[in-house]
Amino acid sequence: MGQDGFRAEEIDTSRPHPARIYDYLLGGKDNYEVDQRAGDALAAAAPEVRIGLRANREFLRRAVRYVVGSGVRQILDIGTGLPTSPNVHEIAHEVAPDVRVAYVDNDPIVSAHADALLSGSGANSIVLADLRDPRAIVDHPDVRRVIDFDEPVAVLLVAIVHFLTDADEPERIVATLRDALPAGSFLVLSHATGDFADRTDAQAVYSKATASLNLRSRAGIERFFEGFELVDPGLAQAPFWRPDSPPPARSEEIGFYGGVARKAH
Template sequence: MGQDGFRVAEIDTTRPHPARIYDYLLGGKDNYEVDQRAGDELAAAAPEVRIGLQANRAFLQRAVRYVVGSGVRQILDIGTGLPTSPNVHEIAQEAAPDVRVAYVDNDPIVAAHANALLSSSGATSVVLGDLRDPQAVVDHPDVRRTIDFDEPVALLLVAVLHFLTDAEQPEQAVAALRDALPAGSFLVLSHATGDFADRSAAQAVYNNATATLNLRSRTEVERFFAGFELVEPGLAQVPFWRPDTTPPPRSREIGFYGGVARKTS
């Protein structure tokens, strides 16, 4: 039994999991053969996937620096995925040592690995939770131990909403989280899209995974920012959101939108 109450037998290693596929494609080691096969199939169906995931990770780093530079000292990272250095708390605390981070993911393996790597101080917490139940995430005692919802929070939904189907009401989940945040909070969001190429074969790779891949258009992704004001340059392909280096070759093929927005009231 793990500290979040899950049994090892509950960890499904018979089907690929998005977090472990992501880890494999980024060169990580916390994955299984089933995840590796899915990752190879995904790379064959969408040749830009590896540079896309790297660009998404770089977007996350720039966005975290931006929100911390804007004064936020609390981060709620939902769908955090397997630890990849530098982690969110490392990026944030390099800019401001007093930043607190609550990590949330629905994969017990992610929670176990993250708990093993993170300190037990009050500056970080790891929670086994699901974006599909946003109220349970907000009310979780370990989230509440780390995050004070009376003060501005940066909510990170990076490469996670595309694993929710429309029937699972992702817009309502984001709205519920938004309503828990005070003015001055930020939303950092990235989402896969098929706007730049037909990626139906890539979607099919996830049909046997623990979550399907649901590509959305620019207009559909923009709806997640309802109640927030996008900061410049607005919603953009992730390599082109405030780049701090020259975007890599083939960046215009990358099927990830990213944006950062502020809650003003």
């Protein structure tokens, strides 16, 4: 149960859900007509949205490789979305096969698909929970089965915090997660922004969805990293965070910031 009385099990699948809209825009098949209509409206309102979502996935890939390469062996992926290959554990295992991943999402459909994907994998888990109740995530037995909070953890908040309104107190939510982490842990976060174009029409698409889209400025997003030390190059547009290949055309239009930060103390 979230602070506002939200129950994950009661999501209205007659309305678009962000995870399924993303799945549709990334070319997936785990979505409904209502999600497809929303995705088409989003692409009409923000023509760069598809390259933006791909850039966000590529940021995720590079960030996971970075944190695992830095020695982290456990990942808490909150707002994981529908399985999109390569998944976080697949990316991590390319670097270190002993990495454990706890996936968290508030959509039962995501949970069901991920359950099927992870069947037989004792090193990973999928938890149905809501970011708006971060303490419940940290304390969840299926998270604790995979994650040892006495050892460094990488928390992934990739394209999820922008679905929290200011009334949800997102800075408090991220701080609650931060305070559960030992030194040497990492925060990987990406977030939509209107810094590069007016995206009011894109926000309107989500007014009919199960979560609103709350664009924030660079300065507003940097506040989520309080208590962490950003690694170079700091908070950057997603395609320009440690690129390992030439960024795609129109990357400067992409309305996603991404950053990785380490908890030193």
